[in-house]
Amino acid sequence: MTSRTPEQSTASLRELAENRSLPAHQVMDQDTLAWIARNRPEASAAPPTLPYPPLMLVPDATWFAQPQLVDSIHGIRHNARVSLLAGLLAQEYGLDRDHSAALCAAAAVHDCRRRDDRDDPGHGRRAALWFTRNQPAVTTMLGRELPPDLSKQVAAAIGLHDVPYSDFTPEQNRAYQRAPHLIDLLKAADCLDRYRLPLTRWWPDPSHLRIVIPAWLHPVAFDLVIRSEQARLNGATNHGALIQARQLLNIRQ
Template identity: 50%
Template sequence: MNSPTPTADARRPLHELAAAGRLPDHQVMDRPTLAWIAGQRPGGPGARPRLPHPATVVVPDRSWFARTETTTSIHGVLHGARVAVLVQLVAVGHRLAPGRALALAAAAACHDCRRLNDRTDPGHGRRAADWLTQHPANLHTAFGHAPSPEAITAVALHDVPHHAFTPEQQAAYRRHRLAVDLLKAADALDRYRLPATRWWPDLHQLRLQVPAWAPVLAHELVVLTEQARLDGATDTHAVHLALRGLSTEEETPCAI
C-alpha cells in the first residue's frame, strides 16, 4: 500500500500521525486528538479537579515567538500559559515566596518562545533565556514582573536533562535548584497535550515532588484550554475559562 501523501497526512489527527511516526515539524491540536486525550484521563473517570490555590493568568504575546507557526502549536502560547499556571500551583507546596513564584511564572510562560519546531530542537531553552535577558521590559510591561536571574536560569536549563548538565550548568543549577526543578516539573505536567501516552509525564523522573492532585488537574487544564480555543476563544480567554471551570464551588476539590 502506498504511504499517505503530505496532503493526506494534513487531514489526519495528531494522535494517529504519532502512532504512525509521521508527525510534522509543527503540530497543532485538533478535535479528534483532544477527544482522545480527554478519554485517557490519568486515574480514570472521576469528578473534575478543583484548583487548590488561586493562580494568575500569564499569557505570552504571540509576537515574542521565533516563528509564527509555533504560536498555535503544541509548544506555543497555550502551553506556555498552562506551565505558568502549574508553576504557581506547585510552588505553593515548596514555600516559594509569591513574588518569586510570579516572576518564575512570567518567565515560564516564555520558556518555549524561541522554538523553531515541535521536535526536540536542542538549545531552545538557552535561546529563550537569552531572549528574556534582552527583553526584560516586555515581561515587565505585560505582567509586572521582570525576569529574575533564577527564572532565566530555569528557562535556560528546562530542556537539558540533569545528567547532561555541563559543569557551568551544574553550578547554575546549584544556585537556583528550586526554580529549575519547579519549571521542569510544571513543563512535564503539561505533557498530557502530547499525542502519544508514551510521552506523558513520568513523575519518577522529577527531582521535585508534586502533589497527588497535580496530574489530574494538569490533564484537565489541557482539555479545557484547548477545547476553548478550538471553539474560538482567544488564548487569554481560553485560560480564563479553564481556570473558572476549575474554580467553581460545586466541583469536588482535590485532596491536598
C-alpha cells in the same frame, strides 16, 4: 466565532504520532483531543485551599520565534498553562510571591524561541537569551519588576528547562546550584502539561524530576489541557480559551 481546525494535515496528531510522521509544526485537532479526554487520570485527592490566586501569564504572540509556533502544541496555550501550573507548584512548595512571580515569568517564556515542535535542542538557551534582552516586555505583562539576582535565576531556569539533569555540564550544574528551586519547579510544571501530547508514553513521567508532584495536580493539569484546547477548537481566542479553562477548574482560593 467559528470552529478552528489544523491546516497542515488531514490526519490527526494521534495518527501521525503512531505512524512516526509528525510534522515540524503540530496543532491540536478534535480527534486527538477526544482521544486524550478518554484517558483522564484518576483524581486521588481534591485541590487544597490556596493562600492566594495563582498567577497565569499569557505570552504575547510577538515573543515567539516562528509564527507557526504561536498556535502549536508549544505555543501560547502551552506556555500559559505551564505558568499556571508553576504558580500552583510554587504555593505547594512555599515560595514567596517574588519567587512565584519569577517562576511564572520563566514558565511563560520557556518555549517561546522554539523553531519547531520536535526536540529542537538549544531552545531553552535561546529563550533565556531572549528573556535577558526583553525582560521589560515580560515584567510589564507580569505587573511587577524582578530584582536583578532573581532575573538571573529566571534566565537560568529557562535555559536549563530542556536539558535532562543527567546531561548537565559542570557549568550548567553551577547554574543549577544558584536556582535549584526555580529549575526544579519549572521542569515539573512543564512535565505536567505533557497531557497535550498524542501518545501516553509521552505523558508526565515524574521519574525525570527532582521534586514530588502532588497527586491532585495531575487531574488539574489534564483538565487545563482539555478545557483550553477544546475552547480554542470551538473558536475562542488563545487568551479566552485559557481564561475559560482556569475559571472552570476546581481550584479554591
